[in-house]
Amino acid sequence: MNTVAPSSYTVKSGDTLGAIAARNGTSVSEIMKANPQLKNPNSIGVGQQLKMPGSGSGGGATQGGGSGGAPQAPTPQQRPPSLENKPEEQSGNAVQGEIFPFWVKPTADWKTRPRYFGSPRSNGRKHGGVDLYAPVGTKIRAIADGRILRGPYYFYDGTYALEVVHPGIGVVRYGEIKAKLAPGVGKDVKAGQHIAFVGDLTSLSISMLHFELYKESAKNDSTLSGGGPFRRNAKLIDPTPLIDRLFKKTFG
Ligand SMILES: [Zn+2]
Known part of the structure; x- marks a missing residue:
């Protein structure tokens, strides 16, 4: 770090x-x-x-997020996030291999504008991930075994992001989440472990997991930001095939 x-x-x-x-x-x-x-x-x-402040969440990263507006100051969350769990959501954390980042299906597909990877944003920017829509507070789980690299740090429009390296898959930025819960930088996580909640975007009435994927070597990079239309570093990958695969494995 x-x-x-x-x-x-x-x-x-x-x-x-x-x-x-x-x-x-x-x-x-x-x-x-x-x-x-x-x-x-x-x-x-x-x-x-x-x-x-001192080292804080580490990184000194420039983390541009979302859809191009000026980032706004988040409101501190005083109330612990709560979610009404269905019984199946409370069953054991550990799973074999890899799994979709929600216990529930997202409420929209991730291949249609404005949710798909590369979808146009303002100022010529392209969307650097896929958006998985779900209500505020929806539980997010690690898609595979891994280790927390960074976060949660402020990301966009009142929400935060968490970076996790999943060996064999890559570095995932779980974006537009709540600030709380993340297990802590340097901690190992297991596939299926609850690591975050879907955050509450200040200026939008929809909420989502903004899911970004990078080559595994990005775990050594001081920032995932960069140039080009995505405003991301060169290790950014289209996560669509991964999300497709996780969805199929998890929900059939
Ligand atoms: Zn997004």
Whole structure:
């Protein structure tokens, strides 16, 4: 893991705390904690000096998310996420091999605009993953054995992301999730283990798991962001065949 030394940041025109947090691999609440003079996360001034928290979620990554709007400051979640479990959702965590990231089927396919990989976004950007629609709070599970690389860090529009390396499959960014629950950086996870909840996008009435896949060697990269139409690094892969396979294995 990288560590980010404590440092200061000077607020520039157009900055939001959410964007600053994302660029520094930390969260709005961590920045608020490090800067008790800040009373309102939505009110920061150009030229203001902010103390950046220590290593935080690690990475110092530039994590651009979603559909191209300016990231907004997330509201801290005071209430623990809850989900009404169906009986089958409460059965054992461990599964053999690989499994779909939900216990339930997504409410829409992942091959139609705007959900498919490569679907056009604003400013010429292309969608870097597939969107699996599900209600806020839907449980997300590890698709295979793996290890938590990074996160949850602020991602997009009030939601967070978690990076997990799944040996033999690649690095998965589980995006647009809630900040809570993730087992912790460096921890091993088992296939089928509950690792996250679908998050609540501030400006959309739909919610989803935004699922990104990278070559396994991306586990050594300090950031998954990059250039090109996807604004992602060169190890980004189309996850559609993987999601198709997981769906078939899990739901028949
Ligand atoms: Zn998406």
